[in-house]
Amino acid sequence: MRRFTATISLFLVSVVWGATFPLVKASLEYISPLGFIALRFLLGFVVLAIFLFKSLKNSKDALIPGLILSIFLFLGYFFQTVGLKYTSSSHSGFITGLYVVFTPLFAVFMIKERISVRVSIAVVLALVGLYLLSNIGGGVNFGDFLTLLCAIAYAIQVVLVAKYSRIYNPNTLTLIELAFVFIFSIGGWGIEEFSIHWNWLMIFGVVFTGIFATAIAILVQTHAQRVLPSSHAAIIYTTEPVFAGIFSYIFLGEGLGIKGMIGAVLILLGMLLVALDRAHQEL
Numbered sequence: 001m002r003r004f005t006a007t008i009s010l011f012l013v014s015v016v017w018g019a020t021f022p023l024v025k026a027s028l029e030y031i032s033p034l035g036f037i038a039l040r041f042l043l044g045f046v047v048l049a050i051f052l053f054k055s056l057k058n059s060k061d062a063l064i065p066g067l068i069l070s071i072f073l074f075l076g077y078f079f080q081t082v083g084l085k086y087t088s089s090s091h092s093g094f095i096t097g098l099y100v101v102f103t104p105l106f107a108v109f110m111i112k113e114r115i116s117v118r119v120s121i122a123v124v125l126a127l128v129g130l131y132l133l134s135n136i137g138g139g140v141n142f143g144d145f146l147t148l149l150c151a152i153a154y155a156i157q158v159v160l161v162a163k164y165s166r167i168y169n170p171n172t173l174t175l176i177e178l179a180f181v182f183i184f185s186i187g188g189w190g191i192e193e194f195s196i197h198w199n200w201l202m203i204f205g206v207v208f209t210g211i212f213a214t215a216i217a218i219l220v221q222t223h224a225q226r227v228l229p230s231s232h233a234a235i236i237y238t239t240e241p242v243f244a245g246i247f248s249y250i251f252l253g254e255g256l257g258i259k260g261m262i263g264a265v266l267i268l269l270g271m272l273l274v275a276l277d278r279a280h281q282e283l
Helices: 003-027 033-056 060-083 089-096 099-111 117-134 142-164 170-191 200-227 230-237 239-252 257-282
Strands: none
Touching: 003 089, 003 200, 003 230, 003 239, 033 060, 033 170, 033 200, 060 089, 060 142, 060 170, 089 142, 089 239, 089 257, 099 117, 099 142, 099 257, 117 257, 142 200, 170 200, 230 239, 239 257
């Protein structure tokens, strides 16, 4: 994959991921969070396995790395999906985007990177933005808190993807990831007694997120991060919450309010500072 193709591909992935926030929130009226994740990742795995089945041969070396990636990917989707039951999809989109800010923090401990002044400022801006966006002053929003945990899990996963995708076959890693996330979620859905009410909106939500936002998007992400500098990827990822806000407004009529808009802008500024800092380091 060339850099130009990777850039366009990640931008389209961000658009798709942004569109999923209102869709998933609407779907959760008819199915439990773990049930939605289970069906979404089952479909994603089946679609990829049809075309990439040969990648599972001789995949023993990638099994443990794929399992580790799947744990944090599952936690990210679990906290995000459950959080959507208690917060707006626009809030969820911007708070999820904080993983761009958290990523360099975990990189300090995991791959021994240093935190620059820009990153420190970005963290402060992001936290102030989160405070305004979540309206914590009027009481802690449980959904926002869960989504914050989602951003932390995603940040760890992004660091690990950057590490493992350069060592192991991206196709193999993606298939293993999807398979394990399905196994984790199907177990939890069983505890929920497989709660589901069949509805065309929910079915469309599973199909769209399973094929486009899971199978294709995660595969593209894994391949693109092999050829794109992390700074370029980070800048592209900052558009995801913007699209989440746009689609949430169009389909759900959700608004952020003045404080929310200020908070969202601060979060975006924090993300861009991190991206610019990475770009400076990679010059």
